[in-house]
Structure formats: C-alpha cells, structure tokens
Amino acid sequence: MPISIAIKIIATCALVAGAAPAFSHMVLEAGSAAAGSSYKAVFLVGHGCQGSATTGVAVQIPAGFQGAKPYPKAGWNVSATSAPLATPYTSHGKQITQDVSVVRWTAASKEAALPDALVDEFLLRGKLPEMAGPLWFKVLQTCENGHNDWSEVPATGTSTQGLKAPAVLLEVTPAQAGPHQH
Known part of the structure; x- marks a missing residue:
C-alpha cells in the first residue's frame, strides 16, 4: 500500500474517531450565544439508550x-x-414570579419514537441572562428500554472530560456592544 493511501486512511480514522464524541452525548447545535439575547436552543439527540428508541426528552x-x-x-x-x-424579573412591564422549569416531549406513539440509529432535534426558545457564564441544561432522555440522565456538571469550570453523562452546556458570552453613534 502506498504511503499516501495509508496516511489518508489514518487521517480518515482519526476524523471518525474524533467525531464520535459529538454524537455520544446530548448537545446543543449552537453551544454559545450572547448574554441578554433571545436564544433558540436546538438539542441534538444522537442515539437512543442501549440500542432502543428514544420515547421522551x-x-x-x-x-x-x-x-x-x-x-x-x-x-x-x-x-x-x-x-x-427565586429571583423574579420584569418582562414587558409585568413582574414575573413563576417561569417554565421543565419542558417535556413525549412520543405520541411507538411509531413516532426516535430510532437509535437516527439523529433528531428538540427545540425551545428563551431569553439568556444579562451576565456571561455557563448555563447547564440537565436532560433526561427516556427510551423503550432504559434512560440516559444527562445531568452531570463539573465541580469547577466547564470541561466535561471524565463525566459519563454530562449536562448540556451553553456558553453565554458577553453581550456585543452596538454600533457607535455620533
């Protein structure tokens, strides 16, 4: 085998191996967004539970x-x-003392369940906090057989290395300054 073909095979294997972790956990399509902005969270489900279809998120x-x-x-x-x-906020001049704490999607039938071999999206929208920093979404994925509880958060920092079932991380970045006006 020529060396150039061997190098291409090794490079392809490295790419495939490097891509595998991206689908081995629950992730957000866009992992960062500006503080204070409206954010469309697209949760990507890359597999079921131990080979069985996803029936709930x-x-x-x-x-x-x-x-x-x-x-x-x-x-x-x-x-x-x-x-x-714990901390009420004001929206459109109205004091908000309660807010959504959990969003659930449940397959309406066995046929609607997400097969283990397929990838799909679950979406929600909301407003990000005014301060930059990490936001951790804990996600419970239920399946025909078992569940995946994506809820582990590192003790410090944002590295999920070593966690078996990390929560979904959104990095809230500092808000962008508007154009300078004279």
Missing part, C-alpha cells in the same frame, strides 16, 4: 434562562411545567 431549564417556550414536534406531545422563581 425532558429538559430542565437553568436559572436565568427566561420565558422558555418549546417548539411543537410532529408525532410528539409537548408540555411545560412552571415553578416559582
């Missing part, structure tokens, strides 16, 4: 993420649970 909304509204999904039932806020 429940996203715990982190503190500071305001006004979460889920997108409907064909063949799935969607619901949202609200809870009292």
Whole structure:
C-alpha cells in the first residue's frame, strides 16, 4: 500500500474517531450565544439508550434562562411545567414570579419514537441572562428500554472530560456592544 493511501486512511480514522464524541452525548447545535439575547436552543439527540428508541426528552431549564417556550414536534406531545422563581424579573412591564422549569416531549406513539440509529432535534426558545457564564441544561432522555440522565456538571469550570453523562452546556458570552453613534 502506498504511503499516501495509508496516511489518508489514518487521517480518515482519526476524523471518525474524533467525531464520535459529538454524537455520544446530548448537545446543543449552537453551544454559545450572547448574554441578554433571545436564544433558540436546538438539542441534538444522537442515539437512543442501549440500542432502543428514544420515547421522551425532558429538559430542565437553568436559572436565568427566561420565558422558555418549546417548539411543537410532529408525532410528539409537548408540555411545560412552571415553578416559582427565586429571583423574579420584569418582562414587558409585568413582574414575573413563576417561569417554565421543565419542558417535556413525549412520543405520541411507538411509531413516532426516535430510532437509535437516527439523529433528531428538540427545540425551545428563551431569553439568556444579562451576565456571561455557563448555563447547564440537565436532560433526561427516556427510551423503550432504559434512560440516559444527562445531568452531570463539573465541580469547577466547564470541561466535561471524565463525566459519563454530562449536562448540556451553553456558553453565554458577553453581550456585543452596538454600533457607535455620533
């Protein structure tokens, strides 16, 4: 085998191996967004549980993420649970003392479940906090057989290295300054 072909095979294997972790956990399509902005969270489900189809996805909304509204999904039932806020906020002149704490999608039938071999998206929208920093979304993925509880958060920092079931990280970046006006 010529060396150039061997190098291409090794490079391809390295790319495939490097891409595997991207689909081995629950992730966000866009992993960062500006503080204070409206954010469309697209949760990517890359596999089921031990080979079985995904039948439910429940996203715990982190503190500071305001006004979460889920997108409907064909063949799935969607619901949202609200809870009292530790720190109320004002939106459109109204004091908000309760907000969405959990969003759930549940397959309406066995046929609607997400097969283990396929990838799909679950979406919600909300407003990001005004301060930059990490937001961790804990996600419970239920399947025909078992579940994946994506809820581990590192003790410090944002590295998920070594965690078996890391929560989904959104890096909230500093807000962009508007154009300078004279």
